[in-house]
Amino acid sequence: MKSFITMSHTGFVLFIICLGVWSNGQEDIETAPMEKTEQEALYSAIQGFVGKEWNGSDLYPDPCGWTPIQGVSCDLYDGFWYVSALNIGPVHDNSLSCAPNVEFRPHLFELKHLKVLSFFNCLISPGRHPIPIPTAKWEKFAGNLESLEFRSNPGLTGQIPTSFGGLIKLQSLVLSENGLMGELPTNIGNLINLRRLVLAGNGFTGQIPNSFGGLNELLILDLSRNYLSGPLPSTLGGLISLLKLDLSNNLLDGTLPREIGNLKNLTLLDLRHNKLSGGLTQSLQEMGSLEELVLSNNPIGGDLMSLEWQNMQKLVVLDLSNTSLTGKIPESISELKRLRFLGLNNNNLSGDLLPKLAALPCISALYLNGNNLTGELKFSGWFYGKMGRRFGAWNNPNLCYPMELMSTSNVPYGVKPCQQEVTFYGLDSRTKLGNWNLNQNSHFMASLGFSSYGIDGFWWVFLVEMMMMVLVLNIFL
Template structure:
């Protein structure tokens, strides 16, 4: 009986398996297969014979970096990744080409090239519209030979969600019709030689989450339309030549976690609306020497999520507001090389997370009133040198905890030579003799210079007494 049940179960299992489609033997359109082989061969070299090496590229002989999917019972290519990503990845030849056959892969969703083009080559401007109905991600990373303009044909990819053209050698201005890519969530054009202004039309890409135009030669002001990108999480425009005032509407970017505007030429001070960017974790505005402005105009205590605040070399004036010390998550604070004045509040030592505090190169004054424990924890990461009128208290700190480059506070005023002369003039000869005797041998207290002054005064006094 048990044997019969086992045989019955086996038969049912075989029937179930036979009912499932066998995708390993699903056909692939001949035109699709040939387009794939030709496109890859143009990139990796003529030695590559796809039909011999990978006769079933979506089945039992898959190609590294190539992905497939089934559409209406046929295999189609959905992703191609070229470059030394893994040990057996497809790598470009010395003279790779982008074949027109690449644009025949009508279900292609993702296309990326990493470290592929090392000799001068430009991207084609034609045929991109053939991928408009499918392509969602396009990436060219670290291709030093990729030159010329960003093709305007890329702007026909209406379903594109990620466009990454990073660390190449693209030149000229950004295409004005980039604003047509309304489904974009990531736009990264960093590390090229792009110039000109940022198109205001980009402000219409309301789905954007990441914008990175860093390390280019972009100029002009930041379009106020950018402030309408309320879904934006990261905005990096660092290392360009952007100028003008920051838009007062920038505070509308309430979801932004990274704002990086370092190494530009912005001016006009910091807009008060920065205090409304309550999701910010990193605010990097350093090396905008013409920015100027007063930090007291912003309620920094609103930015409770801030972890890094870099305001170095911005031409800032005025006092350092105590509200900065209210940021409980702040770890890194840099305001060095500005024109900040006034005393440094001891409340900065109470910040629970701070481990780097750079305030050197300002005009801060007064006495540092921090604990020995604070100096020990911070070490050289507490930088307050090059503040000529700043000092630390006498005798309260061991030498190992003395803040580097800061002088000791002078608790007692030294007696000047003119003061000695005045004092001598007020005393009678006997008093002067006693006074000089009591001070003439205190060289250890006054130093060699003052010994010289006292001896000189004594000799002068004796000569005058003899002449009288």
């Protein structure tokens, strides 16, 4: 009992000490002042974006105290509060809304400890109030800024300032869904600490700079939905850390560089809606981590058989639709056990369809329509019922499904049933009378009093000769 009391007393003393330490720490944080010049710079910068009516009078005791501004974060430096993050726009329900006439005031660049700066859905009037990105003073952020984002600002116009190339601490540069134009500055390749570079959804033109290949730490590169042209730089093969590469919906041409196979960690490669040609480079099969390969709507051409698809076991999405592919569908594609989406539609593929494709354990969408595939579909009715319209085989004129499936509701959409063949004994080929094909009309024989099955060669010859005589008499009489 005495031991228990002693332990309880010791624990209580430790609790009081810790409480005192915590209280003193809290008091330091709560009473820490914001440097006056820092507060003035912040308030002026915010007024430039939300309007002069805002003056921060409802904040106590300052923007980093009990009532902070939504989107503003602070850090302590030498006992003073300094702004470390500034997010302008309706990120939160109670965030400050931007004014119609947005102004980038010089005070913004006086926030000397700023690490994060973002503008979301703030500059929204490209017709009435177009605003360019300031070109000067960005060098003041060179020592601290780690993330710079302009997202969904259609009123943000002009070009990317070349001064962005001096923000050497940047790890994330996102300029997406804006009204920016012009060529991409080559000195963005100087930002060797970048992990994410997203310039999607603008009006950028010109070629992808070779210097981008020097961004060795890059994890995400998204230049989609612009007007970029020219070939893919072979230097992109130097992005050895890259996980996602999206260059879709541009005007890129030329061939797929074999250096692209160096991207061993890539999980997404999206190059759809460009003008790439020259066939599928064999180095694609070296990308063992690839989960999504999307090359649709390019005049790539070439043969699917040129790649060993079984080497890409992690593929979940393979979209090669409308890429001018020729030849047969290789059996190695049926070994991609994780595949969920396979798009080979609108090509010039030929040959019989592999029954093994229906046995892919994860497949949920299989599009083979618009090709020259031939023969009988040997998939089960259960498969057609499961897939529905997500199995596309229409517009293959010489493709058909077995007659026995006609008695069920599970038949492939847009595909005709196979015709039952009847062999004419004693003849070298199928015999057609007029526009009738005898092996399609079992009712024709039954109407003459003969069974359509089990008639020997003599009767076939006799019947054909009689029909020919009738036709000749009809011509001359």
